[in-house]
Amino acid sequence: MPVKGLGEYDTNNIFARILRGEIPSKRVYEDDFAIAFHDIAPQAPIHVLVIPRGPYISIADFTAKASDAEIAGFFRAVGHVAKALELEAPGYRILSNMGEHSGQEVPHLHVHLFGGKPLGAMLVNR
Numbered sequence: 001m002p003v004k005g006l007g008e009y010d011t012n013n014i015f016a017r018i019l020r021g022e023i024p025s026k027r028v029y030e031d032d033f034a035i036a037f038h039d040i041a042p043q044a045p046i047h048v049l050v051i052p053r054g055p056y057i058s059i060a061d062f063t064a065k066a067s068d069a070e071i072a073g074f075f076r077a078v079g080h081v082a083k084a085l086e087l088e089a090p091g092y093r094i095l096s097n098m099g100e101h102s103g104q105e106v107p108h109l110h111v112h113l114f115g116g117k118p119l120g121a122m123l124v125n126r
C-alpha cells in the first residue's frame, strides 16, 4: 500500500528494521551515512536500493533535518554504488518515490538504482 501523507517517521518500517539488522538484506555497500542492498523484487537486472542511515521519510524531510555531512554522504554513496556496480559506462537510472502519488511503499527515504539493460521510457503511465 502506498504511503498516505508523510507524517511522523515510523521506526518499525521495513528499512528501519533492515538498518537494525532485524531483517536480512543482501548488502552491496555501507558506510557511516548510507547502506545499499538488492531490492527483494527486482524490476531490472540490477535493482539496488540506497538508503540513508538516519530516520528520514522523503527528500524534503531529509534536506530539512539532516546535517550537511549526512546529505553529502548519502549522495556520495549513491555515486559510489553506481561506480562499484560498473554502471557508469553503460548507464543506469535512479528513481525515488515520495508519497501517495508516487506509490512510495516504504516510508524511509530511498533511491532505486536500476541498470543492466536499456531501461525504456522514463514513465510508463503518462
Ligand code: 5GP
Pocket: 014, 023, 025, 026, 037, 038, 039, 040, 041, 042, 096, 097, 103, 104, 105, 106, 107
Ligand atoms: P517504494 O515503492 O517505496 O519506492 O519501493 C520500496 C521497494 O522496497 C520496493 O521495490 C520493494 O520491492 C522493496 N522492498 C520491500 N520490502 C523489502 C525487503 O524486505 N527487503 C528488500 N531488500 N526490499 C524490499
